[in-house]
Amino acid sequence: MPNETDAGFATADRQHWMGVLARAGACALRQYLADAPALPPHTVLRGPEVGLAMVRGRAGGGGAPFNLGEMTVTRCTVRAGGFAGHAYRAGRDTEAAELAARLDAALQDPALRPALQASVIAPLAGVESARRDALARRAAATKVDFFTMATMRS
Numbered sequence: 001m002p003n004e005t006d007a008g009f010a011t012a013d014r015q016h017w018m019g020v021l022a023r024a025g026a027c028a029l030r031q032y033l034a035d036a037p038a039l040p041p042h043t044v045l046r047g048p049e050v051g052l053a054m055v056r057g058r059a060g061g062g063g064a065p066f067n068l069g070e071m072t073v074t075r076c077t078v079r080a081g082g083f084a085g086h087a088y089r090a091g092r093d094t095e096a097a098e099l100a101a102r103l104d105a106a107l108q109d110p111a112l113r114p115a116l117q118a119s120v121i122a123p124l125a126g127v128e129s130a131r132r133d134a135l136a137r138r139a140a141a142t143k144v145d146f147f148t149m150a151t152m153r154s
Contacts, residue, residue: 009113017107017121018100022089024124026096033099036119039106042080048087048094048101050074080105081112 021029033039050072057068075088076097085105087097103120106112 009108009110014104014107016125017117018087018104020121020124020128021087021100021103023128024096024100026093026099028124028127029096029099029103029120032120032123033103037112037115039102040081040109040112042078042085042102042105044076044078044098045084046075046077048074048076048097050092050094076101078102078105081109083108 051074052070053073055068055071056065058065071090072092073088073090074092074094074097076086076094078085078098078101080102083105085101085103085108087100087104089097089100103116107116107121
């Protein structure tokens with residue numbers, strides 16, 4: 001299987017769950033962890049700590065990059081069950097960063113992964129998808145068909 005790690009999961013799987021965890025708040029993480037198997041004991045290796053990251057943009061469609069500004073980022077690294085878990089997230093939510101790092105470490109464990117995927121990652125991804133769909137529907141309601149307007153003017 002391409003891009004599979006030694007732990008038996010694809011790199012894309014880890015990218016998916018880390019993205020879901022990075023966008024979830026501490027309250028949502030705690031809510032879904034209540035019905036999940038207990039996370040293994042952990043040791044904090046770094047953080048959680050709050051800092052700044054430079055956000056870069058591009059001028060035009062494919063122009064030269066430029067520094068848009070800074071944003072607040074919280075990061076955390078833990079060791080749990082023999083795995084290192086990492087979390088980087090926008091904002092100052094240190095509790096969410098630590099929970100996300102703990103979940104990243106636990107999800108690397110083949111014994112815990114299926115239960116955590118089902119009880120935490122899948123519901124969080126579903127909530128995120130529903131929120132994104134609702135936003136897309138609201139944006140679609142304001143769509144203007146310029147082609148129709150152009151043919152009306154002729």
